[in-house]
Amino acid sequence: MFSFTLDATPPRRSATCPLTQNGYFVNIRELARRSGVSTATVSRALNDRAEVSEATRERIRRLATELGYAPNEPARTLVRRRSDTIGLVWDSGQEAQGLHNPFLLGLLSAVRTALSEADYHLMLLTTPAPEDPEGTHLQAVRRHNLEGVIVLTTPPDDRFLRLLAASTVPCAGIDTAFTGPRTVRVSSDNAAGAEAAVEHLYALGHRRIATITGPLHLPPAAERLAGYRRACARLGLGVPEAYVAEGDFFLASGQAAARRLLEVAERPTAIFAAGDQMAIGALHAAADAGLAVPRDLAVVGFDDIDAASLVRPALTTVAQDQRALGEAAVAALRGLLDAEPGAGAQPAQARIVPTRLVIRGSSRSGA
Structure with missing residues (x-):
């Protein structure tokens, strides 16, 4: 097991004490020495304890700021029994x-x-x-x-x-x-998002709507497929087995899956892809087949990644709120x-x- 920490907290929570201009680490003992008080008093002042006068607390805090002091997180973890x-x-x-x-x-x-x-x-x-x-x-x-x-x-x-x-x-x-x-x-709401995509394509007049799924052992992919099937059933659309092609959420799989879908005898007029990268792959497959999007083939994705608005034509998609x-x-x-x-x-x-x-x-x- 390898792990590393992404510092997701403000600078005051730094796990290390920075060097002073003289090149040594500032610790609580150094603060005590320079303040002329005990380390216990420094600790109480930094932790807002009532036993320290306001003047002493402000003097110690001002010195800590000037010297770039930051608390030692491993020590704090041991004392508080929390790592945050x-x-x-x-x-x-x-x-x-x-x-x-x-x-x-x-x-x-x-x-x-x-x-x-x-x-x-x-x-x-x-x-x-x-x-x-x-x-x-x-x-x-x-x-x-x-x-x-x-x-x-x-x-x-x-x-x-x-x-x-x-x-x-x-x-x-x-x-x-x-x-x-x-x-x-x-x-x-993966299923509802997929239903909205199918309903949008149906409202445009499409009746042969295929889908490119993600890996179906992952819940988002399975739920988006369920939403697609539910919308098709409610709208009275048949879903031939050949209209469901599995991808892996990445562009190459979407391009390969779309090529298979476009080779079906009764070619779909629209594709709902369960991920934007796969939908962009479908745009490539359509171009390779000489089809114009959206005139010959409409494409809808899922996620609304940055590239969705940059490709041409720009991609219709189901946006997730990250x-x-x-x-x-x-x-x-x-x-x-x-x-x-x-x-x-x-x-x-x-x-x-x-x-x-x-x-x-x-x-x-x-x-």
Whole structure:
């Protein structure tokens, strides 16, 4: 298990004491020496204790600011038995790919911002080595005294995730379906977003609407496919087996899947892709086939990554609110942290963040 910390907190929470202009570290003893008081008095002053006069407290704080003093976090953790650090688990099967996924990177940034605003550090936990029996996420949580964990898009059958969920560690999963004594799920309304995409294409006159799914073992992909099927059934649209092609949320798979869909005897006139990168891949496939978008083929994606508005034609897509997802995950986790663990505790309610359809040039009236 390898882990590293992303500093998600203001400078005052720095884990190290900076060097003074003379080249040595400022610690509490140095503050005491320069202030002419005991280290206990300095500690009380910095922690707003009532036993210190206002004048002494202000003098010590002013000196601490001038010298660039910052508290020693490991020592504070030992004393307070809290680390103010939250672990983040990335999809253990797709970490390398995830680093190239703009939506996941944006979501990571949103989580980091929400934790910063809540005054927490963030530690990224990478995939344990299979041969390392002590390298589980749970071991990392205990080793670093983490207060809780946020999980991003990890398959529910991941064995490391199962161990973590079964423990008493508070866990909030974004787009991750797991159950345990102190777990909660946060996600966008994936099914409703997919339904809105199909309804939009139907309103434009399309009756042959195909879909490119994500990996169906991941909850977002399965839910978006369910929403697509539900909308098609409600609108009386048939869904031939050939109209459902699986991708992996990345561009190349979307291009390959769209090529297969465009080779179907009764070619679809519209494609709903469960991720923007796959939808952009579908735009490439349409161009390769000599089809004009949206005249010959309408395309709708999901996520609203930055590239969605930059491609030509600009991509119609179902937008997820990354900031709201990050804030909901941190709020849900804090709710678990505040709740007393025990047999009588009620399961935390899932938090669902609404999506919205953003209509651009890849689909339009009269397509």
